[in-house]
Amino acid sequence: MVDLREPLETLIAPPTRFTAGTTFPRAREIRLYDTTLRDGEQTPGVAFTPEQKYELAGMLSDAGVHIIDMGFPSAAPSERRALELILEGKAKGRIRADLEIIVMCRSNARDIDVTVDTLRHMGAKPSDCTFFIFTSGSDLHLKYKIGKTLLQLEGRRAEEWRDLPVSFYRQANIRMSTAAIRHARERGVAEVEFGGEDGSRADVSYLIELARACYEAGGTRYSFPDTVGFFAPEGVDYYIPQLVAAFPDQPLVVHFHNDFGLGAYNTVRALHHGATIPTCTVNGIGERAGNAPLHTTVMILKELYGVTIPGFRYDMLWPLRRKVEEFSGIPVGATEPIIGHNVFSHETGIHTAGITIHPAIYQVIEPESVGGRMRFLFGKHSGAMAIEAVLNRHREELAAEGIEVTPRLVQLLLRLVKGVREKKAMVSQHLDGVRNYYAHLERLGLTEEDLLAYALVLGRDGEAG
Template identity: 55%
Template sequence: MEFREPIEQLIRDPREFTRDVKFPKSDELRIYDTSLRDGEQMCGIAYTPETKYEMCRRLSDIGVHIMDVGFPAVSLDERRSLQLIMDGKRKGEIRADLDVVVMCRSTSKDIDATLSALEEIGVAPSAVTFFVFTSGSDLHMKYKIGKSLLARESKPESEWLDQPLSFYRAANIRMQCDAIRYARQHGVERVEFGGEDGSRGDVDYFIELFKAGLEAGATRPSWPDTVGCLTPEATRWFSTRIVEAMPKDVTLLNHFHNDYGLGTINCITSLACGFKAFTVTANGYGERAGNVPLHQVVTALKVLYGVDIPGFKYNKLWELARFMESVSGYPIQAHEPIIGANVFAHESGIHTHAMLIDRRMYEAVPAELVGGHMHFIYGKHSGLSVVEAALKKNEAKLAKAGVTVDAALAKRVLDEVKRVREERALTGRTYDTINQYYAGINGLGLSEGDVLEIAEGLGRPLSAKT
């Protein structure tokens, strides 16, 4: 509808409240997608190399800048995935400027294995970024990798529990820096680095770790909220201190998880503090409650903060979401912001009546922006106006069937729609749908019972098998 007044006079622009929020320049922001690695670590997901290639191709096309492809040293499939992706870059099917990241722990053994894997598939160390990671919290340093740190420092394992935290902190930095230098000495030009569980660690220690890593030759520090426990307030506290302590020309990377549903706002908060790269996954897939969803961050930045990432194809978000559902086996919830099936659907009479006047009545995210489309669902809560509109829209088609559209017909149709919907509610079809959903989800991975059955089959003595 064409309003008499400017739309800005009729409704408040949400950006009115965010104009003072300062972000890095939009062309400095870097979308770091980890769907192929962290996304695949979601329970029950397993992608083939060909699927990973297609995921990477689509994500490259939509506009991500950095792609985490995981650990090429761990399996033939992982190496095949990387090989396909690098071939795709050479052929022009994947953007040549896509920064491809491979991962390894902070040990020369892991780095050697990764270098060998790259050599096996004809990829130069300088063609990719190495993410060389360690631990970042005292809990992880002492009780997860503590024995490895003791061995590196030529200490007996019997000292594990007695050594103070300061020992593990210092040993961890030495290990991280030795690994960075080793990678650089073996032809690696770009080294990302950081410590798991950073959000539960000491910020001053993390700053020390970052400064030492940069001095050793690393290029991109990564700060993770591995267990998704931060609030926006805590994120601002950590991020501000890290940004202030780092050289201005360094691109800092954040990595949030979504265990409390705060991943998106934490990510945006960190960017507003000066971080320039942010980790996401398509559809938010990932371990536990998932990672920061790509669609949420980029759309919120654009619509709510006025930050438009150059070259990003927002109108392909819906298409990408449907593709990711098809290859992962995981449908996203119908009310998932921006890409859920119900986001642009309307049923209740009050809403549909208003939407028939103008979609801006109840549409905060323009459907076309993200490749979606507004539509109506007809059911228990429908009103007469939406049925009348549907009949009017299809009047020519109905006329061919000998049907005359009038107010009386619209009322009868509405009554029948409500009756059919209420009848469906009594049949228990909803319960069948839910049961099928959980059966499908549980069937994506193997259960403990499946593991025991395999063990019995493989471990049973030959005499017992016969």
């Protein structure tokens, strides 16, 4: 690598030249909220064991995230076991004492009671976790998703479902949410996060009304979601300033999905408008197109806006990627920004020549800073400079075998690798690899065909019985 005579920032226009005036909360006020163990596990076909959740919680603790959402203790014994392991890990020092643990509950007493009783059964207190008690926010969800539940709670007839106005469901939802929050506080819960699904398609004035009622009932933190990943950045510009202005002394959680590839950018934009708690998942896994990815969210902040999260281990992004790939069975795309297998790989002669002079010519992120490494691949597009650079990197090893790095050796290898790669292209069976990949994804969960096969068997058994 050539030593630059001039400072690098005088030779290029860095993004911070244009983003320096963009305001954010102070870096120490931003709290990273990871929901890999809950929302990430909702990826079709993914199911973490309690032990895997514990191991991931330990890695997230080491990485310096501030909050983790572990899931629904009321849903299954395995979830309760995962919570027990995580709280034991905190007690033993494997997981940081200041790592906030979220447990999810619907807005009903049963979910809250099961979770409180689970905590007490394992010798913990309800105040050892933050309870996220959620409901719905948009009129579509209020009337057509949870409308029948609201009718039942209000003592109304099921036949009235579609005839009653949206205003009825809005007020019934407020009563249901506030009753659940009050019940949790009466059971000894100290911290209650709350929010309504599909917030990004809801009436913002209603969201403010709902949030104000939840605060008055004992809620302590509002979470605003883009549940279906349908936010344009201009939508963020509309909603977030109003929510921040309505509750200026309260933190705001933002939970954005990635259906248009904007999850990370919209999250960063929400922070610009005063939100302080971004929700992410490792590798961006989650429902449909996933959640705002942790890796792009923190690196957009750091590299494009100059906001470095204190205490966060950026060098753990690649190790986290590999561990979540291993546990989820979902591989990250080779060209995924920051953590993809190929993002620090170079083959073409033009690029490799530039990289050998100085990495900044074609690479803006230091691979080691995120736990990766730069590598050269060799094929039909390779050039002599990359081959020479690799040989020089191993010069001592070659010299020990009596091999000298010479221009002739470089040219011989260049002709060899081009020829070998051309031959591989002629016989390559990419289609098999692609088929195996999709077959693997299908095997992660039970398909519709599997369900029908079970139904045919169990249905006959039922008739026979």
